[in-house]
Amino acid sequence: MFESCIEDLHRLLPGRVSTAMAVRMHHGTDVSFHKPFPPDAVVFPHTTEEVAGVAALCAGYQVPMIPFGTGTSCEGHIAALQGGVCIDLSGLCGILRVSPEDLDVTVQAGVTRKQLNEHLRDTGLFFPIDPGADASLGGMASTRASGTNAVRYGTMRENVLGLTVVLADGRIIRTGGRARKSAAGYDLTRLFVGSEGTLGIVTEVTLRLYGIPETISAAVCPFPTLSGAVDTAIAVIQSQIPVARMELLDAVQMRATNLYSKLDHTEQPTLFFEFHGTEAGVAEQVAQVRAIAAEAGGTDFRWASKPEERSRLWQARHDAWWAALALRPGAKGWPTDVCVPISRLAECIEETSRDIAENRLIAPVLGHVGDGNFHLCFVLDPDDTDEMRRVRAVNGRMISRAIAMGGTCTGEHGIGYGKIDELREEHGGAVEVMAAVKQALDPKGLMNPGKLFGPTP
Amino acid sequence: MFESCIEDLHRLLPGRVSTAMAVRMHHGTDVSFHKPFPPDAVVFPHTTEEVAGVAALCAGYQVPMIPFGTGTSCEGHIAALQGGVCIDLSGLCGILRVSPEDLDVTVQAGVTRKQLNEHLRDTGLFFPIDPGADASLGGMASTRASGTNAVRYGTMRENVLGLTVVLADGRIIRTGGRARKSAAGYDLTRLFVGSEGTLGIVTEVTLRLYGIPETISAAVCPFPTLSGAVDTAIAVIQSQIPVARMELLDAVQMRATNLYSKLDHTEQPTLFFEFHGTEAGVAEQVAQVRAIAAEAGGTDFRWASKPEERSRLWQARHDAWWAALALRPGAKGWPTDVCVPISRLAECIEETSRDIAENRLIAPVLGHVGDGNFHLCFVLDPDDTDEMRRVRAVNGRMISRAIAMGGTCTGEHGIGYGKIDELREEHGGAVEVMAAVKQALDPKGLMNPGKLFGPTP
Known part of the structure; x- marks a missing residue:
């Protein structure tokens, strides 16, 4: 057959x-x-x-x-x-419509985020969501992708206005629309965003766009301690300073990034910042952040105001994963992430860092700390069964720790078939409701089967 | 039985x-x-x-x-x-937890928005979503409520972090969590937000909070023409000036509001503004908005900087509905709303205003124009069958006009049993998907039956 x-x-x-x-x-x-x-x-x-x-x-x-x-x-x-x-x-690679006057765009699912921004170059607009890879916008919608700008601009959850979706039986539906808000029926857009291809196939995406800010300024600031860097990030969020980006790289990751991206930053726990706004607005944000950072010993701000300097900086950040892998030639990488309420971030990162050290693992800590989100990238030898056991244990404890703090087992990487048990650990009986929705939309279980609900292969 | x-x-x-x-x-x-x-x-x-x-x-x-x-x-x-x-x-009226350090709160469903803000008074925080009424937060979640601050702070869609829901069979689930973002499974929170009690009963709501801005300033500015006021609102949004509120009241509504709230504003199409930010940030926003308004003849800004002046102003705005009703003693009111992409707002409002005039109806136009959202409040005699026929026709044409412009049949009022046909007009085959979700979660059809899907009684 x-x-x-x-x-x-x-x-x-x-x-x-x-x-x-x-x-x-x-x-x-x-x-x-x-x-x-x-x-x-x-x-x-x-x-x-x-x-x-x-x-x-x-x-x-x-x-x-x-x-x-x-x-x-x-x-x-x-x-x-x-x-x-x-x-x-x-092959669904068309940009179907750009409406600068409404700050929105409709693209086919295969267009990547960089292709979109290249296309927008002369409009003065940009699309901010930037997972590390140059992912497709359909894939980013399907996985509820996020990235370095989420602290200011939100994730795909906030930035998808509508979708065209092919259902499991071949029906085509349109969800959402171009209005900025609607109270018309169930929010199918956000049901499909993050559903990982298990409910249907996203073929077109309507997205919000933003004007390129009048002033953009980026800076890197090392801190004497990991807790100093994290506490600074927490205080910036609690002060509601509208930073556009605020990324943590721990000392291990800074060393990896220096080596891989040929940079010469201090190899200490470091925050990467970006500020967007009017000239006066950016100056105000910078002054506020500098004052907060100084209290935690972060005084050595290194600025990148020219576009090419900023590009180099953020490319290095986006290459963190490859940089981490290069720390141990021949090793494999296992990226994982959690997200917690901001007040618990320092505790969650510090306990996790201690656990990594105690288990003699290589696992740089980095992340979108403004969202309470951080990543580990385990750099491992998959044939070493004892190391793998320790990796799984550290990952499991980090996830349980995050969930116990009111957080989530994944801030942006999703469930796939890698975190099926953790989805249940986090959401309990609500997973049955998710499964009922899946059953309703895909009764034959044909859409990306085995993801989210298992069984784990 | x-x-x-x-x-x-x-x-x-x-x-x-x-x-x-x-x-x-x-x-x-x-x-x-x-x-x-x-x-x-x-x-x-x-x-x-x-x-x-x-x-x-x-x-x-x-x-x-x-x-x-x-x-x-x-x-x-x-x-x-x-x-x-x-x-x-x-009776579910408890505020279960306030976490100033995470800018979030968990309340029972019966707490109203004013009760919450009263409770928050000494924390320096506030919850911005403000439909006209002092609605309950469970009801606001269930109807995806919005209001005057949505242009800056979003609607309930953006501000609910998690829910406790009782399902149709009595099971209790928790959706979402306290992390600012998550990629863990289907977004059940946003499925229940706006589901109008047709999928379950919201009993607890976790909400985002915001710091009360350092500086708040409000102003009222009349315009010589309706299009001047609307064009100003459009230009402010297109310039991405982060106004906190930007509300339109047409000349009829201004007369009604003056009478009802004992005010003495010029009875012309008017924008009500509010600006939030640092002192310098607000000054910058104000200067930008004044320059835009002046081009459309809006020069007579009347400022309300003291808290009590601002309260009086916004109370008058929130009382617009009662003010409209008072225009015609003994009449009934029928509030309706649509929302369109901002570039089509002037056209949609102007065509609708013309239709109201041509049909000799009393229906003030007002709304959250920064979102592309506006309301009509038909003030009518339900026993006058000819008038009712004209009201229904004007409402139907406004909705079809909004949908044809890429908008929605309701920006914030919802479907209930009043807009069932319009939901189908807007979403077509996607309504079958909504019905399949309903069937999956409420197979016996016991949750608020007849809403969203009909039949219209």
Whole structure:
């Protein structure tokens, strides 16, 4: 029967169906440590209607469907756990509409965040959400992506106005709209945002845009202690200073970043800041932040006001993951993240750092501390069973710690098949409600099966 | 069988069950023009567990349940269309936790927005969402409420961090959490926010708070023309000036407000502004807005910087509905609202105003124009069938106009049983997905039946 499905797909998308092992393997592999699972076939549609055709066909054959953006997720989101057809959305690459007068845009799902910002260059507008990778906007919507600007501009949750979605049976729906607010019915937009392809396939995304600020200024400031850096971040948030970015890199990560990005920053716990606003507004924010940082020993601000200096700085931040990996040649990386109420951030990071040290692991701490969100990047040898045991234990304790503090098992990486038990640990009986919604929208269980709800393979 | 249900309710909540006609009628009547439908009984629980007990009991008897906050909704949300038990949540009136260090709070559903702000008075924090009425926070979550501050602070969509919900079968779940962002599973919080009691009963709400700004300044500015006022609002938004409030009242509404609130403003189309920020930040915003307003003939800014002056101003704005009603003694009011992309706002308001005039109706135009959201308040004689025909036609045309512009049939009032056809007009096939979610969470159709999906009674 699966052969008939493939034949039908070839008829539907001639020359745009692949069953080559290299293509399949690529499409079952994300950037994480999780084991890849190749799909049985990969299709390359160009339009929402073609995606709908693929979905209807797969539904008829009861074949699983896995939407694919750029494959840069972190928790095994695209692994074809039960085989099936991977729907590569990179061919949906059109920017359908830019409305500078309404500060919004509609793009097809395969457009990446950098492509969008390149396209916007002459409009004076930008789209702020920036996960480390140059991810596709459909994928970013599906995983509720976030990044360094979230402290000021929010995540995909706040910045998606509407979606076009292909449902599990091939129906096409539009959610949301272009109004800035609406009280018309259930918020399907935010139901699909973060649903990780388990409820449908996002094919178009309408996004909020922002004017490029009159003044942008960035700075790096090392602190004598990790707690000094974190306490500064907490105080900035509690003072409601509207920083655009506020990123923590611990001493290990600073060393990795210096080596990888050929920089010469002090190798101490460091905050990376960016300030957006009018000239006077930025000056005011900077003065407030400097005063707070000084109390924690952070006095050595190093400024990057020119665009190229800022780009270099933030590229180094975005390359943190690759820099961490380079610390231990031949090692694999396992990125993980949690997010807690800001008042508990210092405690959560410090206990976690202690746990890493006590377990003799390499795991730089970095993150979007303005949101209460931080990452570990375990740099590990997957063949060392004792090390893996310690890694899993440290990760598990960090997640339980975050949940006990009122936080979440993942601020931005999502569940995939990597955090299924942790989703239950965090949400308890609410997971049954999520499963009921899944059952209602995907009764045959064909949409990215095995994600969120398990079983863990 | 219904008698047994009532008896069981009396056993569950001794002295807190009423079947008195006056109580029932009060609980089936909102502030709108829509026909009230009394429930068969009203219960007054005090805790989430008591609500769960009521829900389990009603589920067993297959009796409809209608959650009730303050009864200040506008589209017949609380009408007991199929009878059943109204669950009055005013007894859930505890403020469970305030965390100034995390800028959040957890309240029981019956706490009103004014009660919360009163409680917060000594903390330096406030909760900004302010629908006209002093609504309950559970009701505001359930209707995705908004108000004058939404242009700066967002609506309930952006400001609810988590919920406790009693499901249709009496299960209690918690959605969301206290982390500022999370990628852990479906966004159930935003699924329940705005679901109008059709998926479950909100019993606790965790909300974001904000620091009271260092400087607050408010002003009123009349314009020679309606388009001048609206164009000013559009330009302020397009310039991304972070105004905290920007409200339009047309000339009819200004006359009504002067009469009702004993004020002496110029009776022309008028914008009410409020600016929040540091002293320098507010000065900068004010200068920018004055320059924009001047181009449209708005030069006569009248300032209210003292707290009591500002209170009087905003109380007058919040009383607009009562002021409009007072224009025509003995008349009834029908409030309605739409929301459009900001670039279409002038066109939408002007065409609607012309339609009102051509149909010889009394319907002041006012609204949260910074969001692209505006209201009509039809002041009408429900016994005049010809007038009612004209009112319905003008309302229908305004909604179709807004939807055609990429907007929504309601920015903040919701669907209830008043806009069921309009929900379908706006969302098409997506309404089937909403209905599938409803069916999954409330298979017996007991939660506030007849709302959102109809049939219209």
